[in-house]
Amino acid sequence: MKNPDTDFKYEMAKQYFFQNKNSNTSFLLNDIMPALKGTEKGDEAAFLSAMTQYQFQDYIVASDMFKKYMAQYPTGVFVDVAHFYSALSLYMNTPQIELDQTSTYQAVSGLQNYIESSYDGQFVEKARDMIYELQDKLVMKEFQAAKLYYNLGGYIGNSTMGGNNYEACIVTSENAIKDYPYTKMKEEFSFLILKSKYNLAQQSVKDKMKERLENTIDEYYGFLNEYPSSKYLDEAKRIFEKAQDKYKSL
Helix, strand or coil, X not given: CCCCCHHHHHHHHHHHHHCCCHHHHHHHHHHHHHHHCCCHHHHHHHHHHHHHHHHCCCHHHHHHHHHHHHHHCCCCCCHHHHHHHHHHHHHHCCCCCCCCXXXXXXXXXXXXXXXXXXXXXXXXHHHHHHHHHHHHHHHHXXXXXXXXXXXXXXXXXXXXXCCCHHHHHHHHHHHHHHHCCCCCCHHHHHHHHHHHHHHHHHHCCHHHHHHHHHHHHHHHHHHHHHCCXXXXXXXXXXXXXXXXXXXXXX
């Protein structure tokens, strides 16, 4: 730090970086980057500074620094890597399924942006795989929410705005299928919808019961058509038979 030679500090910063001595790297780069701005060395120094924050696991700061690098050096040597690592930093910051998934949506958006703007980039395939992984997490979050509504059933303590937990389960499941049409969980969502429609009909007043039983029967035929070998087929058939018997008795 006391050495007045900027080139010497720059070379030492690089050595420290490759030795994973991130604090030393960060101190030196912060000291010399103003003098290197706009130069070839400045390009690399700005990138290494962002990478240092990534290795510190300060992912939000790292993502922002990679973006700043791209803005400052739009034709820089490390633009493709920086773009990917900006999104990767957001990916690394995503929480467990049980927590709020705002960061996960941000990571998906960042990765999609990388793919769209770097269609021939070296990390495109990896970015796609990461998006699929994050989408699986978001789908599981939706499934847990839908299943919770189903398990709450007729409980009204959480229905401060009216409505019904079975209706909430149906809406949540249908939205998940719409948002993620290729999810591996589609069959589970579809079966939840069928069960919820039947239970909703069971809870209904007579004026609404007939229509909701018809919806249940239609839902069964749709489920049978899409999943003729479903592991839930026996249970689905029992629901259908109960709905049909109830419908005939009205």
